[in-house]
Amino acid sequence: MKLLLCCILLCLELLAKAEKIIIVGAGASGIAAATRLIENNITDFIFLEAEKRLGGRIHSIYLLDGNSGGHVDLGGEYVGGEEGNVVFNLSKNELKHGDLGKRTTTFYSDGKLIDVELSKEILLFKEHLRDEFEGKQPISAADAFLERYNSTILSKYKENPEYLQKATDFIETCENIFRFRHGAFDWSKILLNDHYRICKGDQNLNWNGKGYRHFLDLLMRKFGDEHRLRLYPIFYSETVMKIMWNKAGKVEIFTERDKKYEADHVIFTPSVGVLKENHEKLFEPNLPANKVNAIKEIGFDSAMKVILQFNEKWWDDEVLDFIFVWNKEDEAKISKEYQFGPKKEGKSWLSTFHRMFTAPGMSKVLIGWFTGPLVPEIEKLKIEEIKNGVHYVIKKFLGKKYNVTEPYIVIPSTWYTNPNFRGVYSYETVESANRTKQIQEDLGEPLLNKDGIPVVLFAGEHTHKTHFSSVHGAVESGYNAADELVKYLNEK
Structure with a gap:
């Protein structure tokens, strides 16, 4: 033998x-x-x-979910578009359309919901920004955003101090979203009007637990x-x-x-x-x-995904994702309230944890995101340290509305520190x-x-x-x- x-x-x-x-x-x-x-x-x-x-x-992780189980993606996750998309053409009968009936909810760091219309207005502004600069001189995402944002959103609310403050604080969240979408550490380096072309159709097709x-x-x-x-x-x-x-x-x-x-x-x-x-x-x-x-x-560069599985689902069925907006006072307090972990230019790593998505096909799983230049340092933290930090942020933002529990499974990505x-x-x-x-x-x-x-x-x-x-x-x-x-x- x-x-x-x-x-x-x-x-x-x-x-x-x-x-x-x-x-x-x-x-x-x-x-x-x-x-x-x-x-x-x-x-x-x-x-x-x-x-x-x-x-x-592409790295799908299998998790038990109640009496059954499913896959959650630590890497590539959604299929973006249908027309001219080779992935869609090969998989169209296996994919589920995005949850159009679900909603994005935006929370302030004081635990209160940000007005739905204000949040929607800012997020739509960000999504359509590229169209305004199509065919024009090359411009960075940071320069384009700040130029238009100041003259439109901030100008609109200059007589409304409450909305003006929230819209101002929202800038950093939009920066995090740009960095997340492009996998970039610095949004001033991202070319906004680039050569990327979207495939028409649903941009959020998912595998519904198949991975x-x-x-x-x-x-x-x-x-x-x-x-x-x-x-x-x-x-x-x-x-x-x-x-x-x-x-x-x-x-x-x-x-x-x-x-x-x-x-x-x-x-x-x-x-x-x-x-x-x-x-x-x-x-x-x-x-x-x-x-x-x-x-x-x-x-x-990189962004860091964190798979979070809970013993019980504590969020609403109609929630698609949570977006977090820090006010400057709360952001400055993080270092005193939660001193552990890397910092850069006085900002804690926790301020870059800006978004959580529900996981398609998995009832008790959320997927969180860190962005920015601290990602390489965050990837080096121990699982328990990441779990404690993430739980701190989630409770701070969502604890007044939900009975937030601690995740019992935490799986972070390590795309940047992996030499491959x-x-x-x-x-x-x-x-x-x-x-x-x-x-x-x-x-x-x-x-x-x-x-x-x-x-x-x-x-x-x-x-x-x-x-x-x-x-x-x-x-x-x-x-x-x-x-x-x-x-x-x-x-x-």
Whole structure:
């Protein structure tokens, strides 16, 4: 039996050293690339995956919920739009439309509800701000917001001190929402009028407790069980340390476990955060100057999601999400009332905990969000420390209306401190706005060896020109890289 096992392992080892194609990363873009290769009858490939699991920035966690259970997403969660969305097209019969009958409730740090109409007015202002600057000179989210907000919302309420104060305090919450939406630490770096294009239709389609992992299952079984991707070699915990790409013959890949793999072509799908940190060490020879500049200029930071499960549901059925607005006095008191945890420029980490969503398909779960430059430090806190801090904020805002209990399960994301990701998703920066070539084009440009052969192809959401920062953009980028490789192989 041991001899048989050794033979199998030896065969796999040999297989890993002589592949036509190696796909680095088994996330949405890597899996999509593989399915497109299979579709074109190319099956001579393997995966090298740095994590111990499949999915990349799709990571669904199973939780018991009463007598049953379901999945909550620590990474990608919602499907944004229907028209022209490859995720929707493949999953339309599996998705649930957003809860249109539910409401967003906004609370002040004194525990009182903010007037519904005032909250709605400000949130709609923020949502439609981009439309006002479409086609105009590049401008940051911070500059655009403050310019218009001062002349409209604040000007409107200058004779109403109570509303003026709340509208002023709401600015920081809007800043947090911008940072959450773009995964950015600093909203002054976010390019408001970027190249992103929304797919028309419901922007809040969800998996109703199945988790985004269900999409990966659908994608892997696209051609029937006999071709499901789980039959193909995926080598887990194989962190790529070096790609030698400009030699005659095969591309050579060296991993952290001192293994060497060879291939004719590589499809490289890790995040641009990995490239930002490691591109100089990863590629030999170094990447071309245009790609290096694009890596430096693209935005890629992080936001932190926290899954909170309670023994009993204490909120109303009609609530979709809670938004928190700190008044300046309460925000200044945090350091005295709750001294533990990181601070920056006098502000506590707890002031960036600004929103909680109900979890689709899960009756006792809320999903909270931290944003901003303290996220890397918050990720390093112990679970108990995060739980205590979050419970403090929730009680402060919601304790007067609800019988808030302590969550008994707390699962925080660690996308930034995880060296295999170093963040959540890309965004266009103001710095990248005036390029002669769109930044995603340089990021997605393949590496050609001395003979002009495309030997390293790039995929990932950061390489998609109009759907960056989305799972459907990641999927399309995987298709695009595979199509380019298929075209070359067919022309040989």
